[in-house]
Amino acid sequence: MDEKTVALIFKAFCDENRIRIIKMLRNGEKCACKLLEELNVTQPTLSHHMKILCDSGIVAGRKEGKWMHYSISAQGAKAAADILKELTAVRNGCENKSCCGD
Amino acid sequence: MDEKTVALIFKAFCDENRIRIIKMLRNGEKCACKLLEELNVTQPTLSHHMKILCDSGIVAGRKEGKWMHYSISAQGAKAAADILKELTAVRNGCENKSCCGD
DNA sequence: ACAACGCATAGATGTATGTCAATATGTTTG
DNA sequence: CAAACATATTGACATACATCTATGCGTTGT
Numbered sequence: 333m334d335e336k337t338v339a340l341i342f343k344a345f346c347d348e349n350r351i352r353i354i355k356m357l358r359n360g361e362k363c364a365c366k367l368l369e370e371l372n373v374t375q376p377t378l379s380h381h382m383k384i385l386c387d388s389g390i391v392a393g394r395k396e397g398k399w400m401h402y403s404i405s406a407q408g409a410k411a412a413a414d415i416l417k418e419l420t421a422v423r424n425g426c427e428n429k430s431c432c433g434d
Numbered sequence: 435m436d437e438k439t440v441a442l443i444f445k446a447f448c449d450e451n452r453i454r455i456i457k458m459l460r461n462g463e464k465c466a467c468k469l470l471e472e473l474n475v476t477q478p479t480l481s482h483h484m485k486i487l488c489d490s491g492i493v494a495g496r497k498e499g500k501w502m503h504y505s506i507s508a509q510g511a512k513a514a515a516d517i518l519k520e521l522t523a524v525r526n527g528c529e530n531k532s533c534c535g536d
Numbered sequence: 537a538c539a540a541c542g543c544a545t546a547g548a549t550g551t552a553t554g555t556c557a558a559t560a561t562g563t564t565t566g
Numbered sequence: 567c568a569a570a571c572a573t574a575t576t577g578a579c580a581t582a583c584a585t586c587t588a589t590g591c592g593t594t595g596t
Contacts, residue, residue: 475554499563545588548586
């Protein structure tokens, strides 16, 4: 997993409006128009955020006629959690604990 | 947990160089000069990233004389993991599964 | 086919951010 | 105290990004 991909994934959680969108989707699948009602942004801005959320894998989109339905991707969420865990897990077979001073 | 705070925490994982720094710190505490050697950035740029990492709570700094030692904060990492889990956990006591169409 | 509707894309704009050079701050040592 | 060193801060600058208006594209219904 290269750094660019990791950054892409966690970009989903780096904007206040995107976090609000994710929180709304916890209640189940919602269509774009519904999300738009509850966010104080224009329709193109919402579309922009949904693209970032889908690219990150955290959110999945489903087209149904002219409507776009969005939901949290359990698979994407698990992937993010796994990466976070792997990134922050300190290894115990450590090499040099410190440097410079001692 | 408000959206601004969440965004602040996950900003730690939204830059390639910061992810590289976190990966280095998995091997244990490292001082700034050591990190600087392995990253192709200037010292002020590293300092900038370390501030963001410390503000997010993911990394902890420890000053020892003129050296600054950085390490992954187990507490901060757990907090981030918990927030990620809470954000992406779909609730089962759901209200309206969809809208607009049906 | 045409009008209405939902969403995506393009272009413009202000703000945030990553980066560097220069400088300041704080610490150790002669 | 002065010099050397490690890190932080400041200011400048280019790029990235969030946002808007205007427009395009696919779908639905008349």
